[in-house]
């Protein structure tokens with residue numbers, strides 16, 4: 588560590604708490620792909636973590652009405668009573684979990700919910716169990732909060748799901764949280780009630796371990812998959828479970844920045860302390876819009892999910908037809924996480940040997956102008972993630988290019 592002397596004053600030394608956190612690979616690849624596009628290259632970007640649909644009109648109207656009605660001031664610290672009531676109704680109606688209003692918190696995106704939770708609970712060195720592949724923000728947020736991410740590999744053969752034995756082995760006296768995400772970004776894998784049961788049984792034996800579940804993609808599930816959340820499945824764990832959700836993915840509202848959670852009152856209060864000195868409250872207009880999203884018509888969700896399912900099927904079928912790739916059919920979200928072990932060791936037409944999934948993704952971007960994200964960005968290799976939240980025409984073109992690129996390897 589460098590000591591800040593007068594000589595160094597003109598320079599910049601970041602805090603040690605962010606020293607291990609680099610700019611995400613996803614952002615780096617995205618920036619490179621955008622730069623290539625600006626230079627006239629026909630790049631197809633399959634990296635977006637957001638639906639390609641628009642925010643529904645009735646939600647936009649509610650925001651406009653809120654502006655006209657003067658709902659343009661600071662709101663209650665962790666959510667307006669109207670939005671908390673809408674969230675309470677949503678949890679009861681869709682998840683069969685009941686939360687009092689003071690057991691609910693609203694933040695600037697689910698990302699801030701996670702941030703508030705970790706900042707409010709972790710002491711230096713506290714451990715957080717995170718199954719891989721994971722959404723990259725999990726481990727980075729834990730590290731910013733000076734906790735220690737404990738990463739556990741969950742491979743394709745296990746459906747990218749954590750097994751009870753793995754959880755049992757990973758728990759130590761320093762374990763504070765386990766983070767589960769169903770359906771998952773990046774794998775699309777989801778936990779059914781049967782998948783959750785053995786994990787919840789392990790947690791029942793370890794009362795010092797809390798459970799954070801990220802249900803962000805709950806509405807995007809396929810083939811009749813029945814979404815469930817642990818606080819409903821195991822009421823005995825509800826007093827140490829934080830159920831995280833948001834409007835970003837279901838309602839195509841990523842830019843509105845509203846996430847929420849239900850959990851034990853004392854935790855919710857501690858999270859509000861963090862938020863009070865970070866943002867004061869979430870945006871008043873976005874909160875009004877989110878009330879309309881949660882209380883309004885839900886029928887368009889089925890239609891949008893059907894459209895995602897068609898695209899999932901198209902992508903999985905095309906990937907599995909390519910020699911060297913192996914793609915598990917995901918239960919939800921809008922990502923495929925395909926194995927590329929069969930590609931490693933091959934040589935590109937330019938004579939470069941592909942050693943890793945990152946090499947493979949770089950080859951796809953450079954040679955056929957398709958931007959996808961390597962598994963290494965999500966803590967599990969050799970895989971790559973495709974986001975299929977883009978048009979079927981663009982997906983078909985991208986998959987043809989990937990097939991061509993793979994066929995050209997020797």
Ligand SMILES: Cc1ncc(COP(=O)(O)O)c(C=O)c1O
Nearest residue numbers: 636696697698772803833835846
């Ligand atoms: C698994 C998961 N959780 C949470 C989020 C954060 O959502 P937001 O901050 O937009 O509410 C994302 C966004 O990509 C995600 O993929």
